[in-house]
Amino acid sequence: MIRFVIRRIFQLIPVILGISMLTFGMMSFVPGDPVALMLGQHISPQTMESVRMELGLDLPFLTRYLNYLWNVLHGNFGRSYIQHQEVSQMLLDKIPVTFCLALVSSAIAIIFGVLIGVLSAVRQYSFWDNFTTFFTLIGLSLPTFWLGMVLQLVFGVIFRVLPISGSGGEGFHLQYYILPGFALGFASMAMYAGLTRSSMLEVLGEDYIRTARAKGLSKRAVVFKHGMKNALIPVSTHAGMDFASLMGGTILIETIFSLPGIGYMLFNAISRRDYPVVQGATLFLALVFVVMNLLVDISYAFLNPRIRYD
Amino acid sequence: MLKGTGRWYLVIAVLLSITLILSGCGPNTALTNGDKPSGATPVDGGTFRFGMISSPSALEPAFLEEINGIQIGKELYDGLVKYDPSSLEVMPAIAEKWDYSADKKVIKFHIRDDVKFHDGTAVKAQDVLDVWNRLAAKDTLSPVAFPLEPIVGFADVNSGEAKTISGLKKIDDYTIEVTLREKNAAFLTSLGHPAVSIYKIESALKAGKDFGTPVATPETLIGTGAFKFVKWNSDQDVTIEKFDDYYGTKAHVDRVVYKIFNNESTALNEFRAGNLDYVDMLPPGQRKSINMEFPDQTINQTTLTTQFIGFNLTKVPFKDNVNLRKAIAYALDPQSIIDTVLEGNSTLSNGPLPSTMLSYDIDLKAPKFDPAKAKEYLALAGYPDGKGLAPIQYAYNFNQENQKVAEAFQGQLKEIGIQIELRNMEWGSYVKAMQSGENQMFRVNWVADYPDPANFLNILYSKSQWGMNNVVFYSNPVVESLLTQGLEETDTTKRMDIYKKIQELVVEDQPAVWTFNPNYLRLLGKKVHDLTISALDHKDMRIVWLSK
Numbered sequence: 001m002i003r004f005v006i007r008r009i010f011q012l013i014p015v016i017l018g019i020s021m022l023t024f025g026m027m028s029f030v031p032g033d034p035v036a037l038m039l040g041q042h043i044s045p046q047t048m049e050s051v052r053m054e055l056g057l058d059l060p061f062l063t064r065y066l067n068y069l070w071n072v073l074h075g076n077f078g079r080s081y082i083q084h085q086e087v088s089q090m091l092l093d094k095i096p097v098t099f100c101l102a103l104v105s106s107a108i109a110i111i112f113g114v115l116i117g118v119l120s121a122v123r124q125y126s127f128w129d130n131f132t133t134f135f136t137l138i139g140l141s142l143p144t145f146w147l148g149m150v151l152q153l154v155f156g157v158i159f160r161v162l163p164i165s166g167s168g169g170e171g172f173h174l175q176y177y178i179l180p181g182f183a184l185g186f187a188s189m190a191m192y193a194g195l196t197r198s199s200m201l202e203v204l205g206e207d208y209i210r211t212a213r214a215k216g217l218s219k220r221a222v223v224f225k226h227g228m229k230n231a232l233i234p235v236s237t238h239a240g241m242d243f244a245s246l247m248g249g250t251i252l253i254e255t256i257f258s259l260p261g262i263g264y265m266l267f268n269a270i271s272r273r274d275y276p277v278v279q280g281a282t283l284f285l286a287l288v289f290v291v292m293n294l295l296v297d298i299s300y301a302f303l304n305p306r307i308r309y310d
Numbered sequence: 311m312l313k314g315t316g317r318w319y320l321v322i323a324v325l326l327s328i329t330l331i332l333s334g335c336g337p338n339t340a341l342t343n344g345d346k347p348s349g350a351t352p353v354d355g356g357t358f359r360f361g362m363i364s365s366p367s368a369l370e371p372a373f374l375e376e377i378n379g380i381q382i383g384k385e386l387y388d389g390l391v392k393y394d395p396s397s398l399e400v401m402p403a404i405a406e407k408w409d410y411s412a413d414k415k416v417i418k419f420h421i422r423d424d425v426k427f428h429d430g431t432a433v434k435a436q437d438v439l440d441v442w443n444r445l446a447a448k449d450t451l452s453p454v455a456f457p458l459e460p461i462v463g464f465a466d467v468n469s470g471e472a473k474t475i476s477g478l479k480k481i482d483d484y485t486i487e488v489t490l491r492e493k494n495a496a497f498l499t500s501l502g503h504p505a506v507s508i509y510k511i512e513s514a515l516k517a518g519k520d521f522g523t524p525v526a527t528p529e530t531l532i533g534t535g536a537f538k539f540v541k542w543n544s545d546q547d548v549t550i551e552k553f554d555d556y557y558g559t560k561a562h563v564d565r566v567v568y569k570i571f572n573n574e575s576t577a578l579n580e581f582r583a584g585n586l587d588y589v590d591m592l593p594p595g596q597r598k599s600i601n602m603e604f605p606d607q608t609i610n611q612t613t614l615t616t617q618f619i620g621f622n623l624t625k626v627p628f629k630d631n632v633n634l635r636k637a638i639a640y641a642l643d644p645q646s647i648i649d650t651v652l653e654g655n656s657t658l659s660n661g662p663l664p665s666t667m668l669s670y671d672i673d674l675k676a677p678k679f680d681p682a683k684a685k686e687y688l689a690l691a692g693y694p695d696g697k698g699l700a701p702i703q704y705a706y707n708f709n710q711e712n713q714k715v716a717e718a719f720q721g722q723l724k725e726i727g728i729q730i731e732l733r734n735m736e737w738g739s740y741v742k743a744m745q746s747g748e749n750q751m752f753r754v755n756w757v758a759d760y761p762d763p764a765n766f767l768n769i770l771y772s773k774s775q776w777g778m779n780n781v782v783f784y785s786n787p788v789v790e791s792l793l794t795q796g797l798e799e800t801d802t803t804k805r806m807d808i809y810k811k812i813q814e815l816v817v818e819d820q821p822a823v824w825t826f827n828p829n830y831l832r833l834l835g836k837k838v839h840d841l842t843i844s845a846l847d848h849k850d851m852r853i854v855w856l857s858k
Contacts (some may be wrong), residue, residue: 028337030736031736031738031739033738033739033741033742034738036452036738036741037514037737037739037741038453038738038746039451039453040375040453040454043453043778044777044778045466045745045746045777045778051451079519081365081392081522082367082368083365083368083523084368084370084373084519084520084522084523085520085523085524085525085544089525090544091525094545148576149579152325152576152579153579156579156583157579157582157583163574164579164580164583164585165569165571165579166546166569167546167581169543169546170543176795190741225390234410255572255573256573256575256576257576258491258545258546258569258571258572258573258576260543260544260545260546264545265545266573267572268364268365268545268572272367273736273737293357299319
């Protein structure tokens, strides 16, 4: 098992290098001039050229990339061209917000998704089951930004029970994460509901469930103690990757809800061609994805001993 | 079974539709706030909650380039002079008065002796010199050091050859002397730009590169304005607080919180929920519905901004072909675009200056929409009905509105036989392409840095600005000479006459088609009083007050 984990960790190195190169390459080759954005139009072309040289933007791609990699390995992601702040500091400030949003979103998606899925499986072909099917379809089709705006209007403007935007300042304020968490996690919730339903239906047809029923156990005990425990294995392995997807999918939601996380920062940085910030944020999100993938693999291997370790 | 389920689907669909309708017609909660009789006595206190769209880039004066940074910066820092919020006239600020030498090249500024930094220490002449030298320094890389450019020795400091501007002298603790290379009638006005305002340099140097960034603290960001810095929560809000020891008229509100949004609809929802006192930018396409939803709560301000279609005068087909340029000017109907695409969000432009600018000439005879004349000029240009004219490229920085306007222009020019190829570009590439003369025809939007016609005419039409701001590469020796005269003439009446003459000549040469002077719709709460928005788009937080 330990060898398997170590091998998987080493396999990450080329993946991360590839991601860093891709991110760096994309920002280098897309049209746009960060110096023009930094210095505006009052500066002569000569000064612009000298600034380009000072920033090393005139160097060959590979040299620039190696310089960048060397700095990143030393914890130096550079300084924002626009806000003049250390990118590493910016990332540290924003990570907790995005992490909390993904966490709340995951919690909403899993709790409600699983509950809906279980109820739907237990009452197969009932109104509830049909509603769930409809709900799953809607959940997967609704545009996140639209749902976000509707939630703002209903709960923030009409009923005024939840904040519309922001994170509430320093610290974690759950109420600020509920609407964005719901909007972000709605599609996942629908997916969990569908996944739980099918998994639960499969489990409920197993012999040991029939045995449990035959023993005279209550319906609740059969469903929640014996059925759900096994039905949730595929759900739990899916949760890791879904969490990573939610972390990476925060750009729209953070922008709509003015949540100062990585997604919001990335949105601003892309629109202002703030290369160091875009590179830092993208690399971070990719790292989250890769690490979560690793954790899922390890947990899967742990949960299912039939997976080969070597 | 299926029948029953179908009925439920219908019920759910109806419920969803109701939710949608309700959400689209949210109650006008801001209207529940108290009203005030006009001419009421201002009340002190309260927090003004300002809805700002997009984060300021920086709060260091040397980087106050975009409007949101300027909006906050001008409250935190004072310069030697300031603008009257309504008329934009130059008024004393840190300098209580100034005298000119006989040749008008030397200005002596007398600094007030009661000006304090936000840490309570006194502001003296050396502080002004230090801040200006830092602004001009090569390493600072300021995009807005231009107000100091006319001072003797600026170029040496800006190129890194000297550390101090030789044309700046401290006479005593409260007097500084500024020597200009040439007479410059716009210099004093340009000193109202917040880039040249004064802050405590010791704390800025201590903060290093973190000065004016979101990690700034009240100990490192020490200004001279009517408000002092409290906190900048990155991408969330900036809080400033009334400075009790301010030398001038003190602000009415205790605090201003600039809440930052990236999405206009979210800001509007916050306003509807009563969480904002003011929204700076509204969702595009909703101007009419917002006016209906919030009657008497909107301000429509025309700004010192001009938008035009520039012709690259060094490139075919516009090089040496004024008739083609005039044909395009007559073929375009900007008013119809204002009425439709722009929802009335602009006024029609008749020349190089916006209508709110001093020396604007209302009688200027710029071509107006006239398809018959357009065809006439097109034939004179050598392209009757557009025959023989290759498709012309029209470049613009991409956003939805620019795209729609460009498509409308394309349709209008097609009417007289001119084919246009649209080229939407990312901002940085677009600026670079304009400055390098890569495009044939392009959209230009110029926002005044300071309220003087020189900031339009000398910047956009002088040969000295080729490759920088004169993106049409216009050059006319007579205009060039008049531009110099305009800059040097200190008699306002004579100066305005010179600029009027320049406008006539530029319009005659038609290096551009001046299309729109944009105006912006703003939303304010019912408790807000005396909010002044200047033509420079500055919202004055020093005179605004909130009723209880």
